[in-house]
Amino acid sequence: MTKLRTRDDLIHTTAAEQAWREAYYFDFIDAASGLSGFGYSGVHPNQETGDVIFALWKGDRLLARFTRWDFNIPQDIGEERLDFGPLCFQQRKPFKSWTMLFDDGFCRLQLEFNAIHAAYYWADSEAALADSNSHHYEQQGRYTGLARVGDESYTINGVGVRDHAWGWGRRAGIRKWLWASAQFDQKFAFNVFQLCLDDGRDIHFGYVYQGGDNAFLQRSHLDARYASINQTPESFAVELETRCGQQLLATAHVLNAFDISHQELNKQGYHYFCATEYESEGRTAYGYANFFWKNNTHRPENWGVPGP
Secondary structure (H helix, E strand, C coil): CCCCCHHHHCCCCCCCCCCCEEEEEEEEEECCCCEEEEEEEEEEHHHCEEEEEEEEEECCEEEEEEEEEEEECCCCCCHHHHEECCEEEEEEECCCEEEEEEECCCEEEEEEEEECCCCEEHHHCCHHHHHCCEEEEEEEEEEEEEEEECCEEEEEEEEEEEEEEEECHHHCCEEEEEEEEEEEECCEEEEEEEEEECCCCEEEEEEEECCCCCEEEEEEEEEEEECCCCCCEEEEEEEEEECCCCEEEEEEEEEEEEECCCCCCCCCCEEEEEEEEEEECCEEEEEEEEEEECCHHHCCCEEEECCC
């Protein structure tokens, strides 16, 4: 396994590639209150641009949103890349706990994230990434905190993921992907990210966590359904098999979908962030799903990826 260093939980030195980026992403869903949301911020220092995406929902009602793709950031931006625009991330304990703060005057959200398992590093699944300038890890946990939207206040006690990426490398050209995460409880969760590169190769990342080490995926299959009018993701099924032979089948119902299609400066195509409810063997889980495709030829539908 590739070892993440303590300092990898924070920012990294910018490399020479024009498209080099560093980005942080946090999402949550609280089934009891019906609140769900996510925050993303990323920088392309060599392009001197930054972007922030944020959405907060109650059920299928959008309470607050923020998207901006053209923040003017300096090429030598350092720790400030964790705190620009209305969104701020603060590390409390490496690979254990973080704070997410959003405040645009109308909506104020403050959440604490506490991990339930060790971070999952993509290079452990795809060996070629270990020697490339493409780095990415994910971690699931519990979220607690408060939100205020206008005159309304909410308490949040939910589940979700955090994600950190830097570099660019082999992720520079992607035709499509479907990323899904779910948490049944503090000792049972899964994550899968299935993607097709520009050269037509299908690869995947992900794990199943059941209270010990993350069990890496050997095989994954995704079957997605979309609205007939506007293509919004509606439901999907995910079938996973780990390298140790464990199998998992889950069905998923999209609760809400935040559409940023054809808006991003560095990634043109259809793109949705979806709060999602999962069912597997009579158990319910909650999490998020993220859909992307360049055009309708590449829309993720019935799609499987074998293991290495």
